[in-house]
Amino acid sequence: MSFVPKEEHGFSYIEEGEGQVLLLLHGLMGGLSNWEEVIEEFRHKYRVILPFLPVYDLPVITTGVKTLSKYLHKFIKYKKLENVILLGNSLGGHVALIYALAHPEKLRAMVLSGSSGLYENAFGGSFPRRESREFVKEKTEYTFYDPKVATPELVDEVYKVVNDRHSVIRLLAMAKSAIRHNMKNDLHKIHMPVSLIWGKNDKITPPEVADEFHQLLPDSELHWIDKCGHAAMMEHPQEFNRLLKGFLEKIGA
Template identity: 55%
Template structure:
């Protein structure tokens, strides 16, 4: 399905379906399309919302994890979303989801993390994309996936264009450094919301040991690995990811109040 971007109150976002809210947060080099299969599967039963995080154009002084969390808080207020919701985050989006949950525990009914930063990540395989070197960018984007063919020319072109913009690169560097500084190891035990961890068994950016540590520290979490899968399970193994998500949502649904 083609995702239609809405604009309201200075925010850009995707909104499909109705009912209980699933808030989807993309990563540093992620895009709305990363969640396309999740939207297609769940927008028939849920209200699926994906804010376009202002990674490349937010003020430099705010370019970091706290700034992105504040942006999400403002976005939800503007949409008058004041009921507990389910927050899903991939990579940096998972980090933002965790900090949002720590700052707004009453707003988070459930968490779903996949390839999340917050404890450790080997960003872009340990090297930042070299400006003007298309082959290097292509290699680093492919590094994100178990199957390199998923790194389509469209994805590579998008990252290549970003790395050739000084202003965008400055913000990316600030955000990446902020993510490294904001290690959540000491805070995760405070998050009591049911949490689903879905990890690629072949993740080279946030390796399986990171998933095990999240599972150890998050008191109400469950962990599932997908084989032949790297850093973006909802793109690489969409059917398996959606099945795990569907089962988790059903198991953790709130019981209706009898009157």
């Protein structure tokens, strides 16, 4: 199904369904394609919302994970959302964690998958070279266990970003901000239920990162998806959705 974004009050977002709010946060190079299968599965029973984070639209000086968290708060206030279940992949997970510390009263629970916030090996330690589509393809494939998940369309999206000077400057600033903003000493303050759904073969936020999150978050559960990389909801959507459904039932959502 093709979901049509809404444009309101300076926000661009997808909204489908009614009921308990599931709010989805995409990663640094992500967007709708990251969460399409989750939206399709859960929109019949939940109010599923995906705001497009302004990763490439902020002034360079304010480009960072904290600014995205403030943007998220403005969006949640604008939409008058309460009792939100916040789901974040990669950078989106990092933004979710910062938001949970600042505004726990707005959230019911969180789901993190391949979240940054402790450690991230972005792009396998080297940034994609501009103009080399083959190199961009290789680095995009690095995100997944099965390189075929990195479709030509996805490679084209990444290639376009790394060859746009405006975007690439902000991309680097955001990546540096995520590295600087380590959450290790703050995670013990997050007391809401958290489900960690992690790819066993994630090379960007490896399994030991998930283990550390599980150890540091007071009320967390950890689930592994085998033969799966950094974006579980894209690579194994049915298994991801099954685990998400189980967590939602467990917390009575």
